[in-house]
Amino acid sequence: MNPRSQSVLIFIIAFLLFIDSSYTAKDVNIVKRIIPQLLKVKKVGEHKMILEVEWDGTGIKNNEKVITKLHGCTPDGNLSFRRYKKKHKFSDRNTTYELAVHKKKVSVQCLLEFTGDLQTNVTFGFRT
Ligand SMILES: *[C@@H]1O[C@H](CO)[C@@H](O)[C@H](O)[C@H]1NC(C)=O
Numbered sequence: 001m002n003p004r005s006q007s008v009l010i011f012i013i014a015f016l017l018f019i020d021s022s023y024t025a026k027d028v029n030i031v032k033r034i035i036p037q038l039l040k041v042k043k044v045g046e047h048k049m050i051l052e053v054e055w056d057g058t059g060i061k062n063n064e065k066v067i068t069k070l071h072g073c074t075p076d077g078n079l080s081f082r083r084y085k086k087k088h089k090f091s092d093r094n095t096t097y098e099l100a101v102h103k104k105k106v107s108v109q110c111l112l113e114f115t116g117d118l119q120t121n122v123t124f125g126f127r128t
């Protein structure tokens, strides 16, 4: 190998190392965070409502698990729902809960939790 092609080779290796290290530095700087978006509550029947939760996030891969847990609403007893825990992939971007309304025209406050690695809580209110 002559000195010229050797220096080209060194340059290429140095360049590859540079790309490699700049990539790692960037990865470390990304804060992994789930960002709850819209919470929509729709009346879909006389005693039925649908809660729709959307999410966005930073530094989260599409196939990572997103688990939501609806803790319930206060005052107690005016609403119920069957499955309180929902498992999704981040790329699903939303989930829904079916709510059975036992008493109408009541203002309620509910707590939704994002569990696992992507912890965050959301409280929201609406009228049944
Ligand atoms: C429903 O909400 C009301 C407040 O509007 C509260 O007084 C009541 O205890 C709640 N539960 C039931 C089962 O009605």
Ligand SMILES: *[C@@H]1O[C@H](CO)[C@@H](O)[C@H](O)[C@H]1NC(C)=O
Pocket (backbone or CB within 6 Å): 054, 092, 093, 094, 095
């Ligand atoms: C909600 O999820 C469904 C199915 O997973 C998808 O088709 C729809 O586009 C999503 N809606 C929003 C607003 O992201």
Ligand SMILES: *[C@@H]1O[C@H](CO)[C@@H](O)[C@H](O)[C@H]1NC(C)=O
Pocket (backbone or CB within 6 Å): 071, 113, 119, 120, 121
């Ligand atoms: C969210 O709420 C639940 C239930 O009250 C609690 O156990 C959890 O620590 C809360 N998480 C955060 C991040 O505040």
